[in-house]
Amino acid sequence: MSDPEAVVVRLSLERLRREVEQALHDALPPEDAWPGTIHRAVRYSLLGGGKRVRPLLVLAAAGGADAQEVMPFAVAVEMIHTYSLVHDDLPAMDDDDLRRGRPTSHKVFGEAIAILAGDALLTRAFHLLAEVPRGWDGEQVRRRVDATALLGEACGTGGLIGGQVEDLESEGRAVDAGALERLHRAKTGALLRACVVGGGILRGASPAERAALEAYASAIGLAFQVVDDVLDATEGADQLGKTAGKDAAADKATYVKIHGLEASKALAARLLAEALAAIEPLAAGRTLLAALARGIVERRA
């Protein structure tokens, strides 16, 4: 990252990340709003760090589209990602004590408030997307609605929720490579795809551009999970900010378990090359999307 172009890209991403943080902060009621501890719990999880990869994918894929049209969608995907983490960490699910380097929501606020905080984030995400400014024309409203429908599908039982169900039910069971890929295309891939393709919809991408974004999203979606599995097998909790070695302990199917460590690393590199090739034809957003794909594959946590 020493050549001038790389520095420009890094500064762009840092600026966008700050804008996302501000928008996340502004999209929630204050900590002390009625009732009880719920807003403290919601803010604890949503504003407690995180790389904001999903909102950045939205903003990158949306190219230079109007912030008022795009930022609520970027905020919504991060809220949905966070709700899924809060619920997945619950004792009845993955029973995790640590997330993003801090105690999980139910450890701090108790199970009831953690469940409700997840519900609140999911609800606020779709509420935010329905708060469409009065003055918008039909095209703008239609793009918002279409992106929301894509997101709704990605978060449902064929996507995010279905992947978590399959993940829970695959514990201790033999899972082959095909079933593992299907699981992760649902659990991780569907939401990442909604970020990228949703960003494209919001800027009115052409069918060809949309196909490029689909291919890119498909590659980074799988790469994301492969790298997660590699890190879970090789890094400690200090690096990850969450419990390490958990997959093996829970006897979960992982890429490392099925393909081995070296083959998994090679797979991640191949998927990165695929993602970069896919966005070659794009006019807008290509540099940022490339940097985000590299960030996903080359991350250490």
Place this chain on the structure above:
Amino acid sequence: MSDPEAVVVRLSLERLRREVEQALHDALPPEDAWPGTIHRAVRYSLLGGGKRVRPLLVLAAAGGADAQEVMPFAVAVEMIHTYSLVHDDLPAMDDDDLRRGRPTSHKVFGEAIAILAGDALLTRAFHLLAEVPRGWDGEQVRRRVDATALLGEACGTGGLIGGQVEDLESEGRAVDAGALERLHRAKTGALLRACVVGGGILRGASPAERAALEAYASAIGLAFQVVDDVLDATEGADQLGKTAGKDAAADKATYVKIHGLEASKALAARLLAEALAAIEPLAAGRTLLAALARGIVERRA
């Protein structure tokens, strides 16, 4: 219910209820769709009986509006109501074994699937509302979006979720009449209001009609909870289809506890009269709305 008009109203409500059942059935993937048990769990809770008061309020308030515009909203509110029951019944929350006369979701499918089934119902509700047909004009899309925003607000931390938080945190604490009313305006009232006012928005109600619907919704929202408290204190589990006497056992604030049984019954009757007076000026839907208000106050379960 022996005069001819009453019979017509009853038959209308029965027909609408059947249409709602069919629409609920059609809005979900089949039981055996991938993955695992999630669709069985979702269908178990959503299609397991229930009086469908909320969808019927939507349809009544929407008067004769087009079914394609109104029914998805009616389905969405019932999904959201059901998700809230599934999550409220969890061991970490109200810890209930019985709902609508059957074992609760977590008793049948386990806690993890029950949490995810609730998440899936909430997600599908908003997904459904974003599935806006291609051919709609700007007015139709705008009405859908506005009704969705109203619903999103009603389900959030200022409404449904906030009410549940307050309810949990008020257990064993002294709660005065004002705080109890605020709790129930959020927990029960906000969603009922979204049904009634949302139905009005979907048929393009005038400001005067909307004000009438607001007043009606406010009265039936409170009446609903007052009657719930009266029934909890006076009926057995056989009648209620859920655990009876639970509020007193959990030392929860109720209308019966604060005002006494007779004063609570009188309050419910006064609220019914208020609701009926409020809809006097309405042209469309008045007869059905009146029958639904009576049904809420005069129910035995």
